[in-house]
Amino acid sequence: MGKIDILKIARIAQEQKKINPSIIDATIGMFYNDERKLIIPMVEEAFHQLNVFETFKYGATDGGKIFEDNVISWVLDEKLELLKEKYLITGLSTPGGSGALSLIFNSYGKPGEKVLVSDLRWRYDYFIKSAKMDVHEHRLFLNGSFDLEDLEKQLTNLSQKQKRIIFVLNDPCHNPTGYQLTDFEWMGLIDVLNKFSQNEIILAYDIAYFDYNPLGFKEARKPFEYLLKLKSHVQVLICFSASKSFAIYGVRLGGLIGLHPTEEGYKYFKKFVVDDALGKWSTAPSVGVGIFNALSTKKDQYIEELNKLTHTLKVRGDIFVEEAKNAQLNIYPYSGGFFVLVHSKDPERDYELLVQKGIYLIPMETGLRIAICGITTNEVYGLASKIKEIIGESND
C-alpha cells in the first residue's frame, strides 16, 4: 500500500465527478466543507495581503528566524516551555510535510539500511526509496489496539543489524485508518523506545493531521509531554504539514522541528539537515512562509476557524462509523481525521466494483481508504451500506 499513486486515482475521480456530480469522490486527503469549498477565508485573506516584494525575493533556507519561532510555537504551543527544559529545539521550513520526511530519511538514514514503518501506512515508501533505503514493517494493530509487542519485536530485529533506527509514527488521525494512540499506548511506546539504549533512535513523528484531532487543538499537544520521558538515545523529529493545517495543499509548506537531547544532535541538524534542504530545494516557497507568518499573529482567531472544520469532520466520521456498524461493514479502528479504512480481501477487485457504481475510493493492500474529508456530510449518509452491498463477503 505504501506505493499506490493516490494522486493519479484522484485525478480520474475528479474528471468523472465533473461529468457526473452524483459520483462519490472520496480519494484524496483534502478537506472540503459541506459547501464543497476548500479554501479557508482567513487563509485567502492572508494570501491576498502578502507583501509582493517579500514573496518574490529569495527567502532563507530555514524559512528565517520569524518562521522558525512561529512554527515551533504553533506546533508545540503551551508545551514549548516544558520541552525547552529538556531539549534544544530547531525549526526549518520545508515544502510540505513531505519535505520534512524526505529530509529525515536523507540526513539521518544510511543507504541500504531500513526505516521502521507500520504495515498500514501512507506512501512513505517513495521518500524512503529516494534516500536509497528500504522499509521494515511492524504490525500496527492487534485486536483493535496498537500492537506494542510487535513494535518491540521489529525494533529488536533491526537493532541487531543497524545502529541508528528511524521509526515513523503517524498520530493522531492516522492515515489511512484514523487511529489515535491512547494515553496508555503512548506511555507503552515511550517505554519500548527507551529500552533500545544501545542504539540511536530517530522518532520521525508525523503529525500531518494533528490540528484536526477531535479532542481539540490544545489536547492534540498533550503527547509532547510524554516525549519528556524519552532517554537521550532518542531524538524526535516532528513533521508538520501546513498543507493540512491551513488547507494550502498546492502551496507546499511544512516544517521540520527537532527536539535534540544533546548539543551534538542540535549541531548536526543545524549543519547537515539545513545543508540537505539547500541541496534539494534551496528554500521552501515564500508564499507559504508569508501566509503562515501572517496567520501566526492571529492564532486564536484561526484556531476557531479550524475548530469548525474539525467539527464537520467529526460529524462525518460519527455518521460513517455508526452506519458501518449497522450495515456490518468491517472497518479498522477509527478515532478521527480525514480517512476511514474498510477491510477488503481483494482491494483491487473491490475498487473496480465500486467505480462501476460511481464510488471512488483508494485501494490499499488490505483495505479501501475513504477520504471522508473530501465528501459532504450528505454524501456520507448511506455510503457505508452501499459499500457493504457492493463488496459483500470480501469485507467479512
Ligand SMILES: Cc1ncc(COP(=O)(O)O)c(C=O)c1O
Ligand atoms: C500521513 C501524511 N503525512 C504527511 C503528509 C504530507 O503532506 P504535505 O506534503 O502535503 O504537507 C501527508 C499528505 O497526504 C500525509 O497523509
